[in-house]
Structure formats: structure tokens, C-alpha cells
Amino acid sequence: MKHLFIIAITLLSVACSTKNEDHKKLDFVEFDFHFDTASNEIPYNFSSYWDTFPTNVDRTAWEFAKIGNIARMHEIWDTKESIEIGLTQEQRDSFALYKAMDAIDYILNKAEEHQVVIINEAHQMPQHRVFTTRILEGLKRRGFKHLGMEGYFNTPQADSIIQANGYPILDSGYFTQEPQFGNLIRTAFDMGFNIFGYESSGHANGREREINQARNIESHLNRYPNEKILIHCGFDHVYEGGMPNSSMGWGKAMAGRLTEFTGIDPLTISQTIYSEKGNRDYENSYYQITDLEKPSVFVNESGEPFGQQRKETSLDLPPMGTFRYDIAVFHPRSKKYDRPQWMVYDDRREVKLSFVEEDIQCPCLVLAYKKGEKVGKAVPYDIQETDDKKVTLVLDKSDFEIVIWNQKNTALKAEFN
Structure with missing residues (x-):
């Protein structure tokens, strides 16, 4: 026993030494x-500072x-979320008919058929910015030349700053100060993307904001006719079709307005529904039963992707509207490494x-x-x-x-x- 104790202490010492090294x-x-x-x-700023603002x-x-x-x-x-209602057995059986496919490969294949791709983010989720960064190279190979971002200041000064410096600076925007957003801009610039902001200014309400955003993107498309663009937006701006009457009075979100103004049918991708929460009880009920190693799209035997899409033929009548997106990305949870594994690629x-x-x-x-x-x-x-x-x-x-x-x-x- 004495020898075993000495061996254990020795191994512990070596382990600690290795950890320090x-x-x-x-x-x-x-x-x-x-x-x-x-x-x-x-x-x-430091955690101790922001912990003093729990209500914001x-x-x-x-x-x-x-x-x-x-x-x-x-x-x-x-603290903003509510507990999700669990799935019925019928819903579980239906979801089991869908198989996980690599989201990057799936999106890049679909993008070949489109001039405009719109992908959203939750503003608190750097993971979503990392994913957009990871699809840039494949989109570039497929002819995409422009990257429009809601979080990037829509001013000539911002455009000249990125061109002059060749990297994102603190004054490029608010959300762009987050390092993974900065890396998205940095990577796009290094690849030769034309980076532009399209955020609205001077709008009186949400409806005007959606219209102004779409008009700004339309203006960019008119300057570069027939060229392919990627739009990185926030949350519900990705939706096509008519929005619910209760959705802040938008009528249509930016993506829907863009189709209305240009006739272009964009490929719309949502990242915000099937992503982790701190407490699994708050996660989407379908997401709760997944355990993924990489970003995925769930597809059935007919080639249809899983998600909360609503088409023009939907049985949902107003006030639900016909809002929809084309592809839903299921993201892996943060695990495995000292830092989230989705950062390491x-x-x-x-x-x-x-x-x-x-x-x-x-x-x-x-x-x-x-x-x-x-x-x-x-x-x-x-x-x-x-x-x-x-x-x-x-x-x-x-x-x-x-x-x-x-x-x-x-x-x-x-x-x-």
C-alpha cells in the first residue's frame, strides 16, 4: 500500500507539472x-462591471x-426564455425520418442556384458568426463577391476605413467589436469580398427599418447587377413572406421586402432556432433531442430540410402569415475543449x-x-x-x-x- 501511495503521489506530481508546462x-x-x-x-469591460446591470x-x-x-x-x-413544451411521440417519430447532413456542404450546394444568400444570427451568439465565416471560402469559389452586414456601419467612412486599414476596427460598428464578428470581417476582406453595410437610418418604426434595409441592399445590387451577394443579418430579418400581424407591424421582414423590390428569391438560412441555451429546458424541443458534433441540416428521404418553414400554401391563416425560411442550421453545443469546440477549425x-x-x-x-x-x-x-x-x-x-x-x-x- 505504501508503494501504491508513493506511485500515486508521483503520478500526480507529473500530471501537475505537465499541466503547468x-x-x-x-x-x-x-x-x-x-x-x-x-x-x-x-x-x-469586466464581468464585475456588467454583473451590476442584471435587468439590461x-x-x-x-x-x-x-x-x-x-x-x-x-x-x-x-432569463428572457421560457420552458419549451416537450414533443409528442408522433413528433419524435416524424423527426426520426430526417437525417443529419453537413450544414456547410448542404448550404454551398444550394447556394449555387441563387444570386442572394441571407443568413441570420442571434446577436449574443458568436457561434453564428463563426459559421458564416466558415462558409465564406466555399461561397467565394461559387462566385459570391459581396458581403452585406447589418452590424457594419452603413457609411462611406466605414467603407473607406476597412479599405485603408485592411482589418476591422472598434469604430466599424457595435456588434462588430465582438472578436468573432471581427474575424468574419477580417476573413472576408482577406478573401477579396466587397464589404458593405445596409442598416437603416432615420426610420420611424420597424416597418420602415425593414423597407430601408431592403432598399439599401437593392441599391447595392443595382450597382453590381448579376453579381452574387451574401447578407448576414440579425434574427427575424431573414424571413420571407408575410410576417405575423403581431410582429412589430413589419408586414414583411427585410428578406421579404427584398424579393418584393427586386424579384429575387434569396436562399434564406436561419441559425437562431436550433442553437443551445444555458439551460436545456429552454432549448427548442427538437433541438433538445439532438447531440451533434458539427453544424447540421436535417433532411428527409424526399430531400426536404426540417424546420419551421411556412409556404404560401400553408394552412396557417392570419395572423400567423406565411413567413418562412429555406434552411435551418442545427448547431452543436459548446463542449470538449477549454473553449467551445466550434471555435477550433x-x-x-x-x-x-x-x-x-x-x-x-x-x-x-x-x-x-x-x-x-x-x-x-x-x-x-x-x-x-x-x-x-x-x-x-x-x-x-x-x-x-x-x-x-x-x-x-x-x-x-x-x-x-
Whole structure:
């Protein structure tokens, strides 16, 4: 027994030593850090700050997403949700007739037949921005040249800034400050996409906003006739057809208005229905019974995708309307790695960093900037908050500058390559 105890202690010691060695140590130096933005607001703040605004659910959830705290984001957003009613056996049997297919492959095949693809996001979900980023390369090969984004400021200044800098900056928009949104813009620009904003300005109500958004996209299409575009929008703007009478008086969402104005039938993709919540009881009832390793589309033997589509021949009468989308993406839950597994793809990998020997008081935000992009001005490639001076970042194989910044405005910086 004594020998077994010694062996156990030895193995534990080796395991702890190995764990410590997994965290890379960098040569940090003091750094005069500040955010270079025209806004009076700090673009990234600490959890302790946002925890003081529990009733401002949307904004608080968005801010936790911006600093990479997905678990806390879900906890906040869940307070808006309600418990889903479970499925009947008949519904379960019906769903069992659909088989999961790779969502990226499925969407790219369908996109070949369309001039316009519209995909939505939930604004609190960086996972949705990662998915849009992952379909860019395939769309580019299929002739898509333009990327329109609701979250990107619709101004000539924004267009000139991205062209001048070649990377997203804090003043490109509000939602675009979230690192995965920044990476979506960064990737699209590197691939040669023409990036534009189409958000409405000066609208008096939701109906006018949907109309103005569609008109702005129509104007872009008129400047580039017959060229293919991808639109990345928020939530219900993706719906085609007539919206429910109770839906904020829109009449039609942006996608429906675009068809009305241009005659173009877009390929519409929803990501917002079949995604995880912090509490599984709040998840869509069909999503609850899935356990996926990758983004998927469920398709039956007739080739029809599963989802909450409503067609013009729908039996649903007003006030339900005929609103619909073409494809529903089922996303995998966050699991497996220190960071959500959906962040790790292509050449992106986890990088464990430790700065336990540095003289800086935590909590700290650790911000990763791509080398060559202006620190404090660019949207960081990744952000994590830490109390123990250890973080796991998700980075590609580029060179980076890593900044540690605390609540006392003390900062350190190091090179990472």
C-alpha cells in the first residue's frame, strides 16, 4: 500500500507539472494601453462591471459575449426564455425520418442556384458568426463577391476605413467589436469580398427599418447587377413572406421586402432556432433531442430540410402569415475543449498562456491582436478574462501581440509567434 501511495503521489506530481508546462510563458513588458475609438464608452469591460446591470438583459448578454464568456452570456440570455413544451411521440417519430447532413456542404450546394444568400444570427451568439465565416471560402469559389452586414456601419467612412486599414476596427460598428464578428470581417476582406453595410437610418418604426434595409441592399445590387451577394443579418430579418400581424407591424421582414423590390428569391438560412441555451429546458424541443458534433441540416428521404418553414400554401391563416425560411442550421453545443469546440477549425487552435509570475493584479482581460494591426484600435482576434493569470486563447498560425489589461488601467504586452 505504501508503494501504491508513493506511485500515486508521483503520478500526480507529473500530471501537475505537465499541466503547468502546457501553459506558454511570454516575455511581457509594461505597456501604455488605451482603446483608440471615437466612442466615449469602453468597448470591453469586466464581468464585475456588467454583473451590476442584471435587468439590461440584451446589452449585458452582448457584452459577456464580447469578452468570450459564453457561459455567462447564456445565463443572462436565459432569463428572457421560457420552458419549451416537450414533443409528442408522433413528433419524435416524424423527426426520426430526417437525417443529419453537413450544414456547410448542404448550404454551398444550394447556394449555387441563387444570386442572394441571407443568413441570420442571434446577436449574443458568436457561434453564428463563426459559421458564416466558415462558409465564406466555399461561397467565394461559387462566385459570391459581396458581403452585406447589418452590424457594419452603413457609411462611406466605414467603407473607406476597412479599405485603408485592411482589418476591422472598434469604430466599424457595435456588434462588430465582438472578436468573432471581427474575424468574419477580417476573413472576408482577406478573401477579396466587397464589404458593405445596409442598416437603416432615420426610420420611424420597424416597418420602415425593414423597407430601408431592403432598399439599401437593392441599391447595392443595382450597382453590381448579376453579381452574387451574401447578407448576414440579425434574427427575424431573414424571413420571407408575410410576417405575423403581431410582429412589430413589419408586414414583411427585410428578406421579404427584398424579393418584393427586386424579384429575387434569396436562399434564406436561419441559425437562431436550433442553437443551445444555458439551460436545456429552454432549448427548442427538437433541438433538445439532438447531440451533434458539427453544424447540421436535417433532411428527409424526399430531400426536404426540417424546420419551421411556412409556404404560401400553408394552412396557417392570419395572423400567423406565411413567413418562412429555406434552411435551418442545427448547431452543436459548446463542449470538449477549454473553449467551445466550434471555435477550433482549420488552422485555429487552443493556445494556453500563463503570466502567474507577472506583477499585475487581476481580474485581467487578455486581448490578442494580429501583428500588423494597431493595438487598441483593431478588433482583437480573441479576448478572455482571467482571475488566476491563466487563459486559453483560440488563435490561428499568425503572429500576435498579447495585451494584459486590468481594472487599474495597468497593462503588459508581449509578442507571440
